Amino acid sequence: MKTFHLLYVTELTECIKVKSSDEDVDDSTEFVKFFPSFIWSVRDFTLERKIDGKDATEDEYLEFALKLKPGTSKKITSFNLPRECIQKFFPSRTCFTFPFPTAPEKMSTLESLSPADLSTEFLEVTKRFCKFVFDKSEVKRLKDGHTVTGRVLGSLTKMYVNTISSGAVPCLENAVIAMAQIENEAATQEGLEVYQRGMEKLKSSFPLELEQVSSEHQRLSSMATQAFMARSFKDTDGKHLKVLEVN
Incomplete structure (x- = not known):
């Protein structure tokens, strides 16, 4: 897990507002009411999934990766910040570690391979991943429980994009x-x-x-x-x- 890939999470409080109050108030604690579950998918995973020498589940591995380092130095603060944001904004978290989909010599022709050429381990993780998404994904709702239809979601997305493109900060x-x-x-x-x-x-x-x-x-x-x-x-x-x- 590389910090520069996580830095976008730390910018959420600067790029979006929940409430329309003119006061300079940190409403980041409200984000959790709007955000979906956090799924961390790791491709081409070749490391041993172990913690202190013991086998670990994918979720345990994720929580270990999000563990904060003690200290207050600039380097440690930079390391901890994105992890703190993920923990704060996404209380519901899960992880999937995907192995290489096929043998190394076949990776260059991956798009033309048939399912029979794919690794059984890769297919097993893919099946679990799809089942999790289909079973756990909830209908998008607003904070007060109103269901967001596809038409409404499309219109909201257009509003957010136009606001961001204009240089303003979108307010939910x-x-x-x-x-x-x-x-x-x-x-x-x-x-x-x-x-x-x-x-x-x-x-x-x-x-x-x-x-x-x-x-x-x-x-x-x-x-x-x-x-x-x-x-x-x-x-x-x-x-x-x-x-x-x-x-």
């Missing part, structure tokens, strides 16, 4: 608020379109009794609300739903 809280505004306005429009399409069809049946029109109005209003709820995102105060009901 502000991005979610902006995303909610966009999604709820779209949800309101979808609900209105459902109602308007239904009423346009109803016109072709005129003249109708007032009771029939009232009944169809109630049915379409219910359908419009359902369409809104299917698309809405964190409309916690019901503001956008009220807009739909008024229109």
Whole structure:
């Protein structure tokens, strides 16, 4: 585990904010509520997985690699900092050590090899790795439990990239608020379109009794609300739903 590969973790507090407070407050402790589990995958692993001469599991090996050195010198502080960040930001951690996928003489033609040419040990680790990811990966959620759909995740990602490209520091809280505004306005429009399409069809049946029109109005209003709820995102105060009901 080389320190220069880990230094990116130490820059998280400088490259992202959780809260929108103008105060210069370290909110890095909030990161753990947003970050996924940490999976350390080591390729072409040839070392002995031992600690103090005893066989160690992959997870034990990872925790040993993250162990801090005592002392306060600049060199030791530089060594400890990325490890402290990983421990702090990712309480859920696991490790997979992948051996060489095939014999050394075949490595240059790796992309054209068939599964039969791959090492059984490599395939075994790959199988465990895939099973772990499929079994343990959770649906992405916001801090308050709202599920993030693929569409919402794509929009949030675009916001973060645009913010970073502009030279600013992305704020998770502000991005979610902006995303909610966009999604709820779209949800309101979808609900209105459902109602308007239904009423346009109803016109072709005129003249109708007032009771029939009232009944169809109630049915379409219910359908419009359902369409809104299917698309809405964190409309916690019901503001956008009220807009739909008024229109």
